[in-house]
Amino acid sequence: MEKKGFHFRFNKQERSGIFFLLLIIFILQGIFFYIKAKPFNGNKRIAINTDAQSRLDSLKQESQISALKIFPFNPNYITDHKGYVLGMSSKELDKLFAFRAKGRFVNSAQEFQQVTQVSDSLLETMSPYFKFPNWDKKDDSKKHFHPIEEKPVEVTDLNRATPEELMDVNGIGPKLSQRIVKFRDRLGGFLVTEQLYDVYGLEPEVVQRAMERFQVHQPPAVKKISINTATVEELSKLVYITTDMAHAIVRYREENGAFGALDELSNLKVLPAERIGRIKLYLTL
Template identity: 45%
Template sequence: MNIFKSHFWYNKSQRNGILLLGIFIIILQIFIFTDPFSKDEIINSETPELIVFQQQVDSLKLLEIENRKPKIYPFNPNYITDYKGEQLGMSIDEIDRLLAFRKTNQFVNSKEEFQKVTQISDSLLAKISPYFKFPDWVIARNKQKESQKFTSTSKSSNTYQNKSSYTKKTISTSDINKATAEDFKTINGIGPAFSKRIIKYRSKLQGFSYKEQLYEVWGLEKEVADKVLSVFKINQKPILKKVNVNTVEFKELLKNPYIDYELCKKIFNYRDEVAELQNISELKNIKDFPLELYDRIVLYLLAE
């Protein structure tokens, strides 16, 4: 009993100390739970500063989302793969229709033909068609159809002028590669604009090697082109500047009037695979190579 008494018996000063300690602990607990210095401040989120700040944050979020979206670069829709089609938002059936069409060795040459083959919606066509990149000769042919009304009007005007003041004109040469703008203007239906356009395209080709190349001149109707070819011939084929397909640079190869970006990339990939083309005819081994343009493409290429 003395043992317990020794542990629980305190003198007056000790009891006062214990009492003060208890009071201090109680006060501390009240202070912690009530926190008299804290105030629930209500922040006004409608202040002009906060509104401007929130708008800036939202614009940065939208910019980040836009930057994360895959970029779309110009491409030839004839060479769309499963992965590319999925990126563009095409369904599997739409991609399969295009691939089946391409297996028949045919090409779509306009956004209307692309929609007809794939059966994509108007909204998706409007979204991706601005990125379509067709070869120059395809673009020229498409624009020719669009300009038929304008050409018809010009033709009527030229016909009226010829009837009102017609004088027989002579030509300086019958060689289409040497003919001048004045020579071409002797053909009914060829005015200053078309004569300059023919010469400009002839310069791009370094001269006409095939008479059919005249039909590639933008806006020139087949009937008018036939009249030109009835007067002017290819008396002597031009001497074209050829480049070595094994050493040519990418930008230089793109100058070929019949090679677009996608085909240029395929040629370079094939060149990397085989190390060196032994014969220019090896281009036909490239997957999806446009065989119908082979004779014109190789006019400007050689393999050495």
């Protein structure tokens, strides 16, 4: 029987070539893993020039302020909106408001910085607009503030207030003023001033300040929905009623008969107690 030869035979020169090829591959892999495993020496190639960055921020702030038409003002009476426009943070404004709540006044740009802790760059851009009142010089040891004659606050109809007018209230900025207007549009107009408490993000103390400036003078004509005949879809269209609440109202009506009084809504646990008063504004028997 004839033996079959092995077809994969290599001569000496071919074996040498294969050996060197494998050696090169091995060396390249070793170099690759060495470079990959080599730890970073910690030298930072990119360094931030903090002085330059601070100057850039200052220039940016100056350009933003210069683009606005700002008239001289007494910083003791700065509003949230104006402070926001000028670049102050809420913490800096809160420090000034707390200082003023004690019946005290800042008398110079330096005192303003001491109270608010604003940066030097921000003070530099703001202070040219500061206008402090005259002081009585009879007693240099005491500075008697000459209060500006305050005009009686004019109460505006809440349903006609513009976002800019709303921002005159301390605590209401651009976002909250827009949110108030959008909520008013969803309601079709405020029926009672207390509905301001239902605006998301509006703090109670801010609402109280807003109610000194704005009241509902002309509530809109609202077509009330009959609680005894309205469908789930009709009920859930109201801002204060979710779909689950609407189902609960209809289910209660089917199980217990028609509502005899709107106060029976308090029997539905799914309805938050603080929301029932608002819901009743839009319902009828």
